[in-house]
Amino acid sequence: MATKQLKMGVVGATGMVGTEFLKMLQERQIPISELRLFASERSSGKTLKYRDQDIELQALRDGCFTGLDVVFFSAGGPISKIWAPKAVEEGAYAIDNSSVFRMNKEIDLVVPEVNGDLLHKYTGPKLIANPNCSTIQLMLALAPLQKKFGLASVKVATYQSVSGAGIEAVDELKNQTRAYLQNEEVKPQIFSESIAYNNLPLIGEVETSGYTNEEEKMIHEANKILRQEDLKLSSFCVRTSTINGHSEAVWVELNKTIEKEEFVKCLKSAPGVVVSDSFTTNRTADGKDPVYIGRIHRDFYDSKTWLFWCVSDNIRKGAALNGIQIAEMIFDISQH
Ligand SMILES: NC(=O)c1ccc[n+]([C@@H]2O[C@H](COP(=O)([O-])OP(=O)(O)OC[C@H]3O[C@@H](n4cnc5c(N)ncnc54)[C@H](OP(=O)(O)O)[C@@H]3O)[C@@H](O)[C@H]2O)c1
Numbered sequence: 001m002a003t004k005q006l007k008m009g010v011v012g013a014t015g016m017v018g019t020e021f022l023k024m025l026q027e028r029q030i031p032i033s034e035l036r037l038f039a040s041e042r043s044s045g046k047t048l049k050y051r052d053q054d055i056e057l058q059a060l061r062d063g064c065f066t067g068l069d070v071v072f073f074s075a076g077g078p079i080s081k082i083w084a085p086k087a088v089e090e091g092a093y094a095i096d097n098s099s100v101f102r103m104n105k106e107i108d109l110v111v112p113e114v115n116g117d118l119l120h121k122y123t124g125p126k127l128i129a130n131p132n133c134s135t136i137q138l139m140l141a142l143a144p145l146q147k148k149f150g151l152a153s154v155k156v157a158t159y160q161s162v163s164g165a166g167i168e169a170v171d172e173l174k175n176q177t178r179a180y181l182q183n184e185e186v187k188p189q190i191f192s193e194s195i196a197y198n199n200l201p202l203i204g205e206v207e208t209s210g211y212t213n214e215e216e217k218m219i220h221e222a223n224k225i226l227r228q229e230d231l232k233l234s235s236f237c238v239r240t241s242t243i244n245g246h247s248e249a250v251w252v253e254l255n256k257t258i259e260k261e262e263f264v265k266c267l268k269s270a271p272g273v274v275v276s277d278s279f280t281t282n283r284t285a286d287g288k289d290p291v292y293i294g295r296i297h298r299d300f301y302d303s304k305t306w307l308f309w310c311v312s313d314n315i316r317k318g319a320a321l322n323g324i325q326i327a328e329m330i331f332d333i334s335q336h
Contacts, residue, residue, distance in 0.1 A: 012076070022050055023320075134156075144273070149255060292312065
């Protein structure tokens with residue numbers, strides 16, 4: 001049977017995530033008969049290359065999604081909030097990268113390797129939320145352990161690259177780094193303090209709980225995706241002066257005591273995961289699809305607790321790849 005040719009839209013096509021969407025749609029040879037690209041009014045009239053086509057960027061307007069099968073949203077929460085439901089009304093699946101719909105009970109929050117079964121029940125266009133980038137990579141590691149051994153608690157410290165805060169954040173790191181080396185200073189615009197040669201233990205805003213909203217997102221999203229409301233997960237998120245890729249140091253307490261071989265075997269057979277004997281860095285993970293796990297060892301004091309290092313490309317599996325995999329599952333597009 002011939003594969004259906006899809007009509008697709010990308011909102012935020014000029015951004016960090018949008019650019020990766022365009023790259024990955026080509027890389028994965030998604031069958032596309034029409035591609036509409038959207039950005040702000042500032043970009044209207046400019047063009048972006050897709051395969052051998054120059055596609056003109058459009059601003060959003062009522063009716064702009066009519067005739068499309070699926071639209072990927074990566075232009076921030078306020079845009080998604082208004083326009084993603086409109087895309088569904090106009091007949092398209094909307095796959096949203098922002099955080100606005102993630103905790104809505106009516107909306108599925110999907111990592112295809114973990115809870116992709118949710119996508120099989122759809123009978124018509126729906127809005128589907130893509131989880132936070134730091135959550136996605138953690139889910140690929142935790143889900144197989146949950147299934148095989150049961151999870152009691154998880155603690156995670158993140159080391160998140162500036163690309164997670166968009167294109168302007170990458171420019172800010174580069175400009176501040178150049179300036180620092182010349183004993184000059186570039187005033188922070190995106191981050192609260194200079195990010196060059198620095199770690200900022202604050203991503204988002206501090207909530208009344210004392211956690212930041214980024215940390216709370218990881219906690220609540222994990223419970224929803226793993227369908228385990230009693231999982232005790234705690235996170236501490238740090239922005240580092242790396243360009244791309246998020247790293248995580250993870251402590252996972254299982255429901256039973258197992259041997260290291262069993263732990264490693266379980267992760268080695270997990271989809272989308274690559275286990276190494278030593279470790280993988282952000283720079284090695286940059287531009288690659290898998291979630292890399294390394295430095296696996298048992299806790300000194302608790303035989304049920306394991307520590308590991310988890311690295312992934314936040315723009316790819318943490319955003320664009322996960323979104324495209326959702327579309328591939330909905331439209332039954334296989335990858336060889
Ligand atoms: N970066 C990550 O690792 C990551 C991971 C997961 C999820 N996300 C989420 O994805 C979204 C985008 O992130 P990003 O990092 O790609 O940001 P970004 O690099 O700053 O890009 C923002 C995009 O939004 C577009 N935009 C701004 N205002 C618009 C408007 N009024 N109408 C239509 N488009 C508009 C921009 O177009 P112009 O070029 O015309 O301004 C640009 O294409 C955010 O919700 C973010 O939280 C990001």
